Amino acid sequence: MLNALRHRFKSWLFRPKIEQGTVTLTQRRIFIIPTRQGFMLAFVLVLMLLGDINYNLSLGYVLTFLLTMMAVMSMLHAFRNLAHLEIRGGRAEPVFSGETARFIFHFNNRSKLSRYQLCLVKTGVSFWKDSGTPIQFDAPALQDTEVNFPLPATQRGWLQTGRLTLFTEFPLGLFYAWSYLHFDTRCLIYPKPMSDAALPFGSSPDGTGKRSVAGDEDFAGLRKYTAGDALPRIAWKAYAHERGLQVKHFSTPLGEELWLDFSDTQDRNEEQKLARMTRWVLDAEAQGLRYGLRMPDGELPSNNGIAHREECLRRIALFNLPQQLLP
Amino acid sequence: MNKPLTYGLLLCILMVIAPHAEHLPLWVSSLCAGLLLWRTYLAYSGKALPKRWLLALITFAGTVGIVIEFNTLFGREASVTLLVLLATLKLMELHKARDAMVLIYLACFIIITNFFYSQSIPTALYLLATMMVVVATWVHLQAQSIALKPRLRIAAVLLLQAIPLMLILFILFPRVPGPLWGLPQDAYSSSGLDDKMSPGSLSRLILSEAVAFRVTFNDKPPRRNQMYWRGPVLWYFDGRTWTPGTTVLALAPKFTELDQAIDYVVTLEPHNKPWLFALDVPDKLSVPATLTFDFQLLNNAPVNTRLRYAARSNLVYHANLQEAPRPLQRGLQLPKQFNPRARQLAAEWRASNKDDVAIVNTALSYFNKQNFVYTLEPPPLDVNTVDDFLFTTKQGFCEHYASSFVFLMRAANIPARVVTGYLGGEFNDVGNYYIVRQSDAHAWAEVWLAGQGWVRVDPTGAIAPDRVQRSLSAAVSNNAALPFMARNPPQWMRDLRFNLDTLANQWNQWVLGYDTERQFAFLMRLGMESVTWQKMALNMMSGLGIVIALFSLYMLRHLFTQQPDKVQAAWLKLCRRLTKAGLPRAAHEGAQDYAARVAASRPELAEAILDLATRYISLRYGAMNDELAQRVFLQRATAFKT
Numbered sequence: 001m002l003n004a005l006r007h008r009f010k011s012w013l014f015r016p017k018i019e020q021g022t023v024t025l026t027q028r029r030i031f032i033i034p035t036r037q038g039f040m041l042a043f044v045l046v047l048m049l050l051g052d053i054n055y056n057l058s059l060g061y062v063l064t065f066l067l068t069m070m071a072v073m074s075m076l077h078a079f080r081n082l083a084h085l086e087i088r089g090g091r092a093e094p095v096f097s098g099e100t101a102r103f104i105f106h107f108n109n110r111s112k113l114s115r116y117q118l119c120l121v122k123t124g125v126s127f128w129k130d131s132g133t134p135i136q137f138d139a140p141a142l143q144d145t146e147v148n149f150p151l152p153a154t155q156r157g158w159l160q161t162g163r164l165t166l167f168t169e170f171p172l173g174l175f176y177a178w179s180y181l182h183f184d185t186r187c188l189i190y191p192k193p194m195s196d197a198a199l200p201f202g203s204s205p206d207g208t209g210k211r212s213v214a215g216d217e218d219f220a221g222l223r224k225y226t227a228g229d230a231l232p233r234i235a236w237k238a239y240a241h242e243r244g245l246q247v248k249h250f251s252t253p254l255g256e257e258l259w260l261d262f263s264d265t266q267d268r269n270e271e272q273k274l275a276r277m278t279r280w281v282l283d284a285e286a287q288g289l290r291y292g293l294r295m296p297d298g299e300l301p302s303n304n305g306i307a308h309r310e311e312c313l314r315r316i317a318l319f320n321l322p323q324q325l326l327p
Numbered sequence: 328m329n330k331p332l333t334y335g336l337l338l339c340i341l342m343v344i345a346p347h348a349e350h351l352p353l354w355v356s357s358l359c360a361g362l363l364l365w366r367t368y369l370a371y372s373g374k375a376l377p378k379r380w381l382l383a384l385i386t387f388a389g390t391v392g393i394v395i396e397f398n399t400l401f402g403r404e405a406s407v408t409l410l411v412l413l414a415t416l417k418l419m420e421l422h423k424a425r426d427a428m429v430l431i432y433l434a435c436f437i438i439i440t441n442f443f444y445s446q447s448i449p450t451a452l453y454l455l456a457t458m459m460v461v462v463a464t465w466v467h468l469q470a471q472s473i474a475l476k477p478r479l480r481i482a483a484v485l486l487l488q489a490i491p492l493m494l495i496l497f498i499l500f501p502r503v504p505g506p507l508w509g510l511p512q513d514a515y516s517s518s519g520l521d522d523k524m525s526p527g528s529l530s531r532l533i534l535s536e537a538v539a540f541r542v543t544f545n546d547k548p549p550r551r552n553q554m555y556w557r558g559p560v561l562w563y564f565d566g567r568t569w570t571p572g573t574t575v576l577a578l579a580p581k582f583t584e585l586d587q588a589i590d591y592v593v594t595l596e597p598h599n600k601p602w603l604f605a606l607d608v609p610d611k612l613s614v615p616a617t618l619t620f621d622f623q624l625l626n627n628a629p630v631n632t633r634l635r636y637a638a639r640s641n642l643v644y645h646a647n648l649q650e651a652p653r654p655l656q657r658g659l660q661l662p663k664q665f666n667p668r669a670r671q672l673a674a675e676w677r678a679s680n681k682d683d684v685a686i687v688n689t690a691l692s693y694f695n696k697q698n699f700v701y702t703l704e705p706p707p708l709d710v711n712t713v714d715d716f717l718f719t720t721k722q723g724f725c726e727h728y729a730s731s732f733v734f735l736m737r738a739a740n741i742p743a744r745v746v747t748g749y750l751g752g753e754f755n756d757v758g759n760y761y762i763v764r765q766s767d768a769h770a771w772a773e774v775w776l777a778g779q780g781w782v783r784v785d786p787t788g789a790i791a792p793d794r795v796q797r798s799l800s801a802a803v804s805n806n807a808a809l810p811f812m813a814r815n816p817p818q819w820m821r822d823l824r825f826n827l828d829t830l831a832n833q834w835n836q837w838v839l840g841y842d843t844e845r846q847f848a849f850l851m852r853l854g855m856e857s858v859t860w861q862k863m864a865l866n867m868m869s870g871l872g873i874v875i876a877l878f879s880l881y882m883l884r885h886l887f888t889q890q891p892d893k894v895q896a897a898w899l900k901l902c903r904r905l906t907k908a909g910l911p912r913a914a915h916e917g918a919q920d921y922a923a924r925v926a927a928s929r930p931e932l933a934e935a936i937l938d939l940a941t942r943y944i945s946l947r948y949g950a951m952n953d954e955l956a957q958r959v960f961l962q963r964a965t966a967f968k969t
Contacts, residue, residue, distance in 0.1 A: 037428055044432050048439055054507045056632050057442045058839040059451055061497055066458065067435060069492035069871075070485050076879055077485070084886040111886045114477065117470040138472060171481050172462075173428070173469045 018182050022108075025085045025166075029179045032079055038174035041071055071174050078177040081115050081168045085139065089161075089183025090146075094190055094313070096278075097156050101187040103149040107139045115139040117170040120149055123163040123180060134167070156191040156274065156317045160184075190317045191271065193279040199287075200264045200280065257302040258284055258291040260312070262319075270320065277316050285309040295319055328421045329471055333370040335464035336430055337363060340418055342457045343437040344411045350444060352396050355408055358389065359415045366418050382419055389416070407440045427468050434461055446839050448831060455486070462486060488878055492871055498850075499867035501860045502843045519598040519765055520747055522559040525568040526712060529747070530703050530724040533799070535765035538596055539749060540604060541832055543760040545590040549606065551751050552795045553642050555771065555783060556604040556763060558748035560621040562657050566665040567712050569730060569745050578620035578651055582608050586643035594835065595634045601626045603636065604748060604763075607783065608646055611639035620654060621744065622646065622781075633840050646780040650742075658742025658775060666713040666734065673738030683741050683776050690735050691789040694728065697721065701791035725794070728786040729770040742775040746783070750795065757822070758829035766799065894946045894957060897964040901939065908969035918943050935967055 023029075034042075045068055052060035090104035109115055119134035139145045153159055167178035235246045260280045265273040277293075284291040285304060292302030293312045297319065300312060341363055348356045362385075369376060389412045390400070397405035414433040421427060438457060441450070463482035467473065473481075519539055521528065540556075548554075561569035585608075593604060603616055603624040614636045617625045626634070647654075661670075680686050700722040708715040713731045716723055723731075729745050736743035750769035752761035771785040788795040816824070837845070850858045855866070902912045905925060912921045922940030926933035942960045 040428075041432065044435065048436070050507065051439060053503050055443065056842070057439065057446065058841055059442045059446045059454065060439050061500070062451070062493060063435070063439055063442075063454060063458075065493040065496040065500070066486075066489050069489040069496065070462065072492070072875070073485055073488045073878065076875070076882060077481075080882055080886065083883065113886070116473050116477075136472075138470075170469055171466045171485065173465075 018184050019089075020184050021088065023087045023089075023181065023183075025082050025087070025179050027083065030079055030082050030177055031179070032075060032175050032177045035169060035174060035176045038071070041067070041174055045071075071172065074172040075175045075177075077171050078168055078175040080113070081118070081170045082166065082177050082179055084111060085109055085115065085118075087166070087181060089181070089185040092159075092185060092187035094188035094310070094317075095153050096190045097153050097192040099153055100150045101153045101159050101189065103151060103161050103185055103187060105147045105149060105181075105183075106144050107137075107147055108144045109139040109141060112141050114141045115168075115170075118166060118168050120147060120181075121165050121167070122151070122161070123165045151187075153187070153189040156189050156271075157321045158186045158318075159189050160186045188314060188317055190313045191274045191278045193282055194272070194275040195279075197276045197279040197283075199258065199283055199289075200260065201258070258289050259294055259302070260284065260291055261294040262296055263294075274316050274319060278313060281309055281312045281316070328427065330370055330373075331475075332427070332464070332467050332471060333421060334367075335460070335467055336418065336421065336427055337367055337370070339431070339434045339457075339461050339464050340414055342460055343434045343441070344415065346441045346445070346450070346453065347407065347411055347437070350404075351408055351411060354392065355389075355412060359411060362415045362419065376421070377419055379420075382416060386413070386416055403443060407437075407443070410437055410440060424468060431461060431465050431468070448834050451838075458486060459483065492874055495867060495870040495874065497841070498846070499863050499870065501863055502841070502846050504843055519596075519600070520558045520602075520749075520768060522561070522571050522600070523568055524561055524726050524730070524745060524747055524770060526705070526708055526716075526723070526727055526730070529726045529768050529770055530705075532768045533703060533724075533766045537765045538828075539598070539763045539765055539767070540593050540595040541760050541762055542594075542752060543592045545592070548754075548761065549587075549589055549642055551797070552788075553606070554751050554761075555607060555746075555769075555785075556749040556752075557607055557622060557624075557746060558602055558604055559746075560619075560623055560773075561745040561747065562621075563660060564662060564730070564734065566662040566710070572657060576620045576651075576653055578654070580608075580618060580620055580622055581647055581649070582610065582641070583645045583648060584643070585610065585641035588639055588641050590637065590639050592635065592637045594832070594840075595630055595636070597631045597633055599629050599631050601629050603630070603634070605638045606640035606642065608644045609638050609640045611637075613637040620651075633835055635836075635840065647775070648778070648780045650775055650780070655742045655775060658744055659737050659740065661734065661737050666711045668711075668714045669717055669731065669734055670738045672717070673735045676735075677739045683774070686739050686741060687736070687774060687776075687784060690732060691784070691786060694732075694786055694789040699723070699728075699790045701787065701794065725787045726770045728790065729772050732772045732784065732786040736772070736774050744773050746771050746773050751798065755825040755828055755832075757825040758832055760832065762828055769794075892947075894943065894960060897961050898939075898943050898947075901964050901967055904967070904969050932969070935963070939963055939967065 045064055048060065048064045048067075051057065052064055086108040088106040088108070090106055092101055092103045095101050105120070107115075107118070116138050117136060118139060119136050121134035135147060135149055137145060137147050149161065149164070151159065151161060161183065163180050163182040165178050166181055167176055169176055238244070238246045260277060262273060262277060265276045267273045267276055281291070281293070285306075285308075288304065290302045290304045291312075293300040293315060295315055298315075300308070300315065344359060351359075368374075390409065393405055393408050393412070394400055397408070399405050400409060410433070414430065414437060417426065417430050417433065421430070434457075438454060459479075459482060462485055463478050466478050466481050466485075470478075519537075520532070559571060562572035563570045588610075589606065591606075595603060603612070603614075603626055605612070605624050608622055609618065609624060612624065614634070615627060616636075617627075619625060676686050676689050680689065698721060701724070702722050703724060705716075705722045705724060705727060706720045708720065713734045716727050716731055733743040733745050747768070747770045749763045749767040750771075751767055752763040753767075754761055769787070771783060771787065773781045773783055775781050785795060837849075841849075846863075847858045850863070855862065898918070902921075906912065910925050910928065916924070918940045922936045925936045929936075939960070942956070942963070946956060946960055
């Protein structure tokens with residue numbers, strides 16, 4: 001009963017709110033409570049005070065009061081360590097299930113005051129106990145600090161950070177000042193590729209899915225470099241002439257295209273099928289093939305390149321999930 | 328636990344236990360020093376900490392050692408020793424942050440225990456230095472990545488902010504008159520006069536420069552030869568040692584024909600004995616105390632905190648003109664078997680004189696004429712102490728003279744007793760008070776004469792009148808054995824000494840002696856009418872609230888005043904200048920587009936403006952953020968001419 005009430009109070013006090021863009025930690029967003037060590041110091045201070053009274057130690061009073069007031073001031077310092085930080089939830093690169101998703105947050109400290117020992121952790125159930133090991137970082141004065149928050153990816157689809165706790169116990173560890181961060185950032189998790197699956201050659205409906213020769217002969221011109229292009233294809237001569245990074249583009253004959261069809265997968269369950277498809281896309285791209293994707297909910301025309309690969313993987317990752325396709 | 332942090336903790340423990348080194352048993356001090364050195368070596372070399380069983384063994388051995396040394400674990404000395412040992416041992420098992428935290432709390436506790444021994448101004452300054460190190464280490468423990476300089480700065484800021492708040496608490500926190508529970512017997516160290524006197528006991532005390540008490544006279548101070556501060560009165564002589572005797576008689580003293588009243592205030596240093604010091608004879612005292620049948624002032628409890636009392640004494644008096652038979656009997660007690668020659672001498676005096684006063688004078692002139700020497704280093708005496716002193720060595724200090732004088736008087740059937748206490752005092756013209764030190768300790772005699780009552784006789788005055796009239800150093804021929812300051816130091820050193828003592832006196836009165844009474848008096852003086860605890864608590868809270876609010880305003884102000892971005896400011900200024908030149912920037916226009924437009928309409932500016940725009944973009948939006956690039960941009964932006 002009491003627990004339920006407390007839970008309701010907490011969920012009311014710290015109402016979740018998903019935020020976009022930049023969040024500034026204003027006074028109303030920062031909470032403070034004493035830590036266990038803070039309570040322990042309070043106990044030690046009471047003992048000291050009793051000793052001072054009993055033995056009439058004036059300097060003992062001085063020390064006791066000095067420590068007490070330092071503890072009180074450390075509360076203000078803990079608060080200030082978080083106050084007016086600007087936080088942006090950045091992007092997260094897609095990863096495969098089983099890997100670790102890395103969410104990038106930007107902590108912009110516009111003040112002249114360096115912030116030390118900030119910790120970011122996934123919000124747990126208890127005030128004192130956060131689940132997982134927090135990421136520790138400092139936010140130096142007048143700088144934008146990029147913080148990489150890892151989260152294990154266990155399922156395909158969209159991974160959200162959920163609510164995170166940003167906390168600090170600086171400078172004396174006596175007070176725990178915290179704020180909740182809940183950004184709408186999400187990370188696309190591709191299915192974990194099957195470890196070994198042969199490409200479905202010859203299974204395309206038109207029967208032309210042959211193994212492509214790399215197609216080096218048919219030079220079709222130069223195009224702009226995109227991340228992931230193979231280094232041997234970079235046109236170094238063009239680069240030397242200061243025309244920027246360009247990549248030699250080769251056209252492949254129309255007939256040599258491969259269809260990766262969901263219905264071709266023989267696996268028993270859907271996840272395994274998707275895992276196989278993921279493996280196919282990766283292998284097809286690695287071998288420089290032109291490939292198309294045919295899923296029960298639509299198809300992608302055959303193409304190749306990093307962008308195409310990503311689009312395919314995205315379709316596979318989000319297949320049959322209640323979430324929307326587009327973020 | 329990283330290396331700098333370990334060094335910080337080592338320094339903390341070293342600083343807090345160092346003041347204890349002098350009163351800890353030697354083996355504990357050496358053990359702690361050894362452990363600290365060992366730990367430093369381990370931290371330096373990066374070797375593993377000692378095994379648990381070894382630490383347990385050392386802890387056990389140390390505890391047993393302490394029990395053997397003190398016969399207990401719970402007395403004050405024993406527990407302080409144990410605490411110091413445990414804190415040092417805790418250094419040997421630093422594994423987690425929690426261990427370090429425990430160590431920091433222990434350090435704070437050990438600092439407090441040091442105040443049992445000293446609460447002087449240097450101790451207070453040392454406290455601040457220690458706190459600085461402790462807090463810096465504490466911050467380091469919380470943020471191990473933080474560099475030394477910001478760490479020290481944060482520690483200093485915390486400490487400096489806490490000081491004014493601490494003062495408010497110190498002044499207004501209601502003082503409860505302690506103690507709350509019974510104190511162990513050894514809670515206070517005793518120093519100063521004892522209620523025993525044997526040859527050599529006073530001359531040992533003379534070597535101490537410690538302050539016994541300080542006196543402020545309300546009016547003119549008495550002459551030096553009237554400044555006999557009465558302490559324990561000794562009745563019983565066993566041939567070597569004088570003691571007060573068995574019981575205190577329940578007789579009220581009776582003073583008559585009092586004159587030359589003099590008012591003064593004494594601040595007595597704690598000496599853990601019940602007696603208070605006053606001039607003869609006191610008839611008024613501001614604290615409850617008993618005046619015994621032999622005119623001693625006894626406090627209700629041993630004086631173990633600094634005690635202030637106002638007193639009034641009468642320098643002219645007749646004390647107990649009618650003395651009861653029992654004190655007179657006591658005043659004639661002598662050990663039977665010792666000192667035959669002295670007895671014989673007294674008998675001779677008695678035979679030739681009927682008058683007691685004449686015998687007293689004979690004795691004094693005997694001391695004066697028989698080549699007695701007043702010295703701090705008298706030769707040792709044999710079993711018949713009085714005979715040996717009177718007829719063989721003839722060298723002695725005040726206790727020798729007082730002792731043998733009283734012996735002679737008693738042998739001549741005149742009631743007499745030994746009085747110990749202090750004589751004179753050093754006038755501090757800076758603070759306008761007298762300092763009475765342990766080195767002013769003295770012993771004299773009192774005889775009971777019919778028609779005069781108890782009369783003070785100082786046989787030392789017969790041999791060394793300077794001791795009574797001037798000072799100890801004037802009286803002692805070879806003063807090399809005296810403490811430095813009891814000799815005659817140069818004037819500037821005296822001045823410095825008096826200034827420091829005045830400061831120490833103020834400190835004692837206002838900081839260390841700040842009790843309920845002082846607190847109320849001080850608050851009244853500050854203008855608080857009818858001081859009550861509720862009012863004090865209210866004032867304390869509001870005072871703290873105001874100061875903390877001021878601090879928070881100051882601290883948070885930094886956060887709200889955003890640093891103006893120099894780069895942006897320069898760019899905006901540039902745009903304003905271009906606007907004046909007829910090329911205003913449209914609201915939607917980015918730096919690049921704007922620069923392109925400017926370049927198109929003013930080809931002569933093209934190169935400069937395009938360069939500036941590129942630099943601006945990379946400084947403001949790009950990763951390039953170094954000082955040099957910023958400086959170049961600012962210079963060029965300022966140099967730009969439309």
